Amino acid sequence: MSEASSGYLPLLARGLWHSYAQHAALRGVDLQVPQGRVLGLIGRNGAGKSTLIRALLGLLVPNKGYAEVLGEPALQLTDRVKERLAYVPQQPEAFPWLTAEQMLTLLGRFFPHWDAPFAREMLTRWQIPATRPLAKCSPGERQRVELIRGLASRPQVLVLDEPAAALDPVARRDLLREVALRAGEAGCTVLFSTHIVSDLERVASQIALLHEGRVLLHCDLDDTKERYARLWLPPRHTSAAPVAALSRRAQADGSMTLVIERDSHGEWPLAAQLPGARLDTLALEDLFVEIAA
């Protein structure tokens, strides 16, 4: 039975709260990733992206809330789900005492759909010395080995935490192409976090913007230009600024800029029609900067 027909989502988070010491990393995050979609999780450094991913995969126990992977509670995943799930952390540091070949051989034995020829081919294509201990590899090489590990298990759900951070432009392109291919041809569901907007635009079908532990925006990538805009209000109308704005910033001259969203009927807030008000459509990067800056 496929996930689509069974009715559950590959990745689901409900009201996730988590804090480290005095700092709240997640503040009631709700997130859903539908089957076969590529969700780009975007946010500034420290926005809570890695914490959200770890909570989603059951690698940490959230203070509050609930997460599911392929219909199973994240903290109690069975082998059925683990076989179909791959996760590549932000700074791969696993098994520095093994060589790339040893690591891939060992882990491959645990996955029933392991694609050994693909792993070998990628090692060659990315020019990774297969017999050198991972401790001796550069951060970029280690990240590539981890990506090969993630992709070679032929997962149905692929979670990548800032996968391109240590990659050179060529390897980054390769990776993004591979991700797009997996999602398009194999129906793989992908969640990847990044703060590189151009990567998102290249492969993501959906985006979620995480800011200070909250998901401020979650929609299809193509909808962002239609659905969100920057509203500039002259000083005399700032009191009429809509309450439900994604961000608001008072300017030195007394005017105000806000990021607003269309309502359920597809209409902009009334303030956008005030005399002197100006509405600008935003490119994804501008939208990110406006909200997160």
Added chain:
Amino acid sequence: MSRGVLLGLPWYGLRRSLRVILALVSLAAWAAAFAAVHFSRSRWPDGWLVGAALLALWLALMGLLLSSTLLPALDARRLCLPRLQRVAVRSLLLNGALLLTLTATPLAVFSGHPAPVAEILLMGLAVGVAYGLWPLLWMFPLWLGIPLLQLVASLWHWRLISPLDPRFIEVCLAVVTVAVTVSARNWRRVLRTGPGELKWGMRPIILNFHVSRHALSGTGAALDQQIRVARQVPEWLLPQAAVGEAGPQKMPRALRVMLGGLYLPVTWRSRLRRLSVVGVIFASGTVFLLPLGLHAGWRWSAVRPFVALAFIFGPGMAMAVGTMARSQHLVQRWRRPGGELAVLALLPGLGGRQEQRARLLRLLGEQLRNWHAPLLALAVFAVLWLGAHGAAIGLLLLVLALAPLTEQAVIYSTLGRRLLPAWVCQPLLLLGIATYVGGLNVVALMMMRPGLDAMVPPLVVACAVCYGALLALAVRGQHALRCQAHPYLILE
């Protein structure tokens, strides 16, 4: 530059906990030294010499820490701040002079032997600084060199000159000159080359100490440094994993490969390399014993105490080192979000919650037993063979058992994510170390001199306190682990 900065420079880099430990060690060394000198007036004529030797050892430790002024000097060199570089040298000299004066003056006055005391202390400090700046790889020939020198001296019937001998100042001057020359040369060499360009084995001991000190914390900075060190170590020195058929069919082996460190199954070549290191240590110990044997004319009664020392401290230290290394490794693994834990948590084939927990605990328990049981048996059978009586054997068992118990408590509290806060952990650790080292010393003394049974009860009480604390820690961790979703959750 203010005097405060000059005086404080070597100590800024020390963690607070290390400063507390240092203060306690200093207090103990001073108290013991002055007690020894005090007894030299009544019933122990050589007590002043023991006191001076103790404080010389303490000064050597301080000298080692003083050599850390190399770190700001290196930073100054990198930042092109020659004045700061000079400040580092001045700080080293000022702190050294002050430490020497403040230690030598009271001890010299109190002992009534001002010149030999000052000479011994000066040697201790100079050697300590030189040791800190000594390249890591040359440390091994140094360790072997000392007993070899002793052997040669014994073969050629050289006698150590008494500190009361007028010629002793010549020995002292020779040692200090060599130490200062070595220090100056190494200091300049490191500054000129820069630490980044230095090969792993050529880095001064103090720089490596700085890295391993951070490594204990398991923080991000520690990991960066660990990886940097691993990159610098020659490939042939890294352990070669024997993955073999490890996998779902051979799960314990697969888990050992994935846990790494001392759990890692290694190839025969790697194993031989490890054994050769143990062999070198054993050989240096033997070489150390040879001159004593020669000196004693190979009488068993004369050599026996040293054999007993070797069989008590050898396994004892090996057990302690094993516990420390594995505990530190485990805590670090459970603190790394990008490490093996995430892979293990999401790896199929490890079974359900209970199976995963049982499998991991079984493996860690087996490894613990495989390491500690032979060493414990070796120590106990050796002291039995050497004719130890019941109290000594009982105390030895009681003390040595602290090592595996500590490891077990660390396993439960790490997997259960219930590590103690530092303010509870550090005093407990200090008590544990003091009981362990003190206990081994008392057992060794009991083997050499009968009638020391009075020292047993306080140690039994200290052991009981440690046992109680470790048991509580283990139960607390075990309970938390039982309630946990799976054992591969990150320590936060």
